[in-house]
Amino acid sequence: MNKQTQAIHNIHEADELAQRDSFLISLHPLSKLLVTIVYIMTVMSFHKYDWNGLMTMSLYLIIIMITGELSLLGALRRLKIVLMAVFFLGIANPFFDREIAYSIGAYQIRFGMISMLTLFFKAAFAVFASYILIKTTSIEDICYALQKLHVPSILITEIMLIHRYLIMMLRETQRMFQAYQLRAPGQKGIHYSAWGSFVGQLLLRSMDRAQRIHDGMLLRGFQGTFYPNIRTYRVGFSILYAALWCIAIITLRLVPLFTIIGRIVIH
Amino acid sequence: MHMADALVAPAVAGAMYVCSTGACAQSIKNVRLENDPRKIPTMGVMGAFVFATQMINFTIPGTGSSGHLCGGMLLTAMLGPSAGFLTMIGVLFIQCLLFADGGLLALGCNVWNMAFYGCFVGGLLLWKPIMKNGFSRAKIAFASVLACVLTLQLGAFSVTLETLASGVTELPFGVFVLAMQPIHLAIGLVEGLITAAVLLFVYEARPELLWGNETAKESKLSFKATISTLVATAVVIGGGLSLVASSNPDGLEWSMEKVAGTSELEATGFFHNLSALIQEKTAFLPDYAFRGSESALGTSFSGVVGGAIVIALCIAACYAFRFFKKKA
Known part of the structure; x- marks a missing residue:
């Protein structure tokens, strides 16, 4: 599957x-957006050596992923993009931060290793949280939430337009690229002699298309603002959902739940 | 160069959100002041275009590898810095949500690193001054490459600073900078070359679409040059190529000869006779030659005269069309 098809x-x-x-989809998008932002900020606020505390944040992901019937494989697939950058930075930590944190028998665990693991988990948790958001909330709903947050309408309209024409542009690019590949079999990418004409043609067609789209929008009464398709949301449940999760996330941040339970079990 | 959420501390993310929001507010104000109703749909479609072209691999000559377009400078050169900046925000927002490329918390950083430098530094500090005294192929190529290289260097340096300020890596500043800058120099160079190739194509095909060149004529050929070219072409084709025109009958004549046994049908009647008489009196080059002559000069002269008459008629018709269109 090539990049365009995958996208x-x-x-x-x-x-x-x-x-x-x-249930999750019927909630107001603002509540889900708020919980996601609070969650990501809380996860990132953990100290680089506090992997124990960080692990408690996985509870939110586990609960939502299971109750929302979301695919773990899909979330893991998204992770590969992020892990590349994080790996580059994280892998250096064990080499530069060599102070010993724990010793388990003959094995020594260095602070650098812990900070590397913490970094990986932070990246994974943030990706999972945004995965949950996008799998339970459409872009239109997210735009509606942004509208409620008083984000300027020009920006919302533009995000919705990009999303709306994304598939069309991807298909067009895919067709052109396929046609090119059939004429140049075995060639990796577009040859430099065709860089300008290939993208340039697509660009000019896009500009002309934008003009036609604008004409069509004007005919349908467009007056500068693109309103999201608003559905009926469970407002009461949404407020409760956002409030409970925000309290739970902050509590989990302050109380090392896993450590406490571990101590109780051991003692 | 998309930063993941894990690479930024909330304080750094917040600070960068404030910076990006400031630039965003100014851009919105600028776009609103421009008051061009076509701008928003164009921004939307161009955002989708950039998104789609980012997924095309371009072969890098002599390396065996491939690169891709980032689009910040391209958007600026087409839409202007403010509209380009807002479009890039839309692209980055969708990328982080749909494809996990970047993150919600790091969005402020990514907007700053990729959109701000690409659009404002590249557009206002490089593209605009370079194009101040008019556009040319060399200027476009130079501005594209320079802007892409410089803005990517600035972006990469910002990534280094933001990551170090967030305290997520133990890499020393020097090592991190040395790892980031050279690779982004190569990436910037490739992106600059791709951007230059695309913008040069646009400059040749539709120069008026480039930002700052809106007053350019749709065609780079002047009216005089166009007329001269047409006249010269008519002379060459009519006077030169007509000499080698086939003496065999054309398709219609050939068909008629097969069906009726003759290529010229005889018609009788008052109107036919009258029209034949008028044609005989007015046609000064019957059968594309001087009267009573079969010379090649006559054929060539016919071509030139015919061409001139057609061009004159064409020009007259065009002006008549413009005249009536204005009246309507």
Whole structure:
């Protein structure tokens, strides 16, 4: 599956999942956005050596992933993009931070190793949280939430337009790229002699298309603002959901739940 | 160069959100002041375009590897810095949500590192001054490469600073900078070359689409040059190539000869006779030659005269069309 096909597949999948009939999807998008932001900020606020505390934050992910019937494999697949950058930075930690943190028999665990692991888990948790958000909330709903947060309408309209025309542009690019590959079999990418004409043609067609789209929008009464397709949300449940999760996340940040339970069990 | 959430501390993310929000607010104000209703749909479609082209691999000559377009400088050169900046925000937002490329917390950093430098530094500090005294192929190529290299260097340096300020890596500043800058120099160079190639194509095909060149004529050929070219072409084709025109009958004549046994149908009647008489009196080059002559000069002269008459008629028709269009 090439990049374009994969991207189209991802967009379709996200749209379909966000249209399902489930409790999480029926919640107001603002509550889900708020919980996601609070969660990510809380995860990032953990100290680089506090892996024990960080692990308690996995509870949110476990509960939502299971109750929301979300695919763990899909979340792990998203992780590979992020892990590359994080790996580059994290792998240096054991070499530069060589102070010993624990000794388990003959094995010595260095602080650098702990900070590396913490970094990986932070990256994974943040990706999982945004995965949960996008799989339970469509882009239109997220734009609606942004509108409620008083994000300027120009930005919201533009995000919605990009999302709306993304698949179309991806398909067009895919067709052009496929046609090119059939004429140049075995060639990796676009030859430099065709860089300008290949993308340039697509660019000019996009500009012309934008003009036609604008004409069409004007005919349909567009006055500068693109309103999201608002559904009926469970407002009461949404407020409760956001409040409970925010309290739970902050509590988990302050109370080392795993350590306490571990001590109780050991003693 | 997309930063993941894990690479930024909340304080750094917050600070960068404030910076990016400031630039965003100014851009929104600028776009609103421009008051061009076509701008927003164009920004949306161009955002989708950048997104889609980022997934195309471009072969890097002599290396065996491939690179891809980032689009910040391209958007600026097409839409201007403010509209380009807002478009890049949309692209980065969707990338972080749909493809986990970047993160919600790191969005402020990514907007600053990729969109701010690409659009404002590249557009206002490099593209605009270079194009101040007019556009040319060399200037476009130079500005594209320079802007891409410089803005990517600035972006990479910002990534280093933001990561170190967040305290997530033990890499010393020097090592980190040395690891980041050279690789982004190569990436910037490739991106600059791709951007230059695309912008040069646009400059040749539709120069008026480039930012700052909106007043350019749609065609780079002047009216005089266009007319001269057309006249010269007519003379060459009519006067030169008509000499080698086939003496065999054309398709219609050939078909008629097969069906009726003759290539010229005889028609009788008052109107046919009258029209034949008028044609005989007015046609000064019957059968594309001087009267009573079969010379090659006559054929060439016919071509030139015919060409001139058609061009004159064409120009007259165009002006008449413009005249009536204005009246309407």
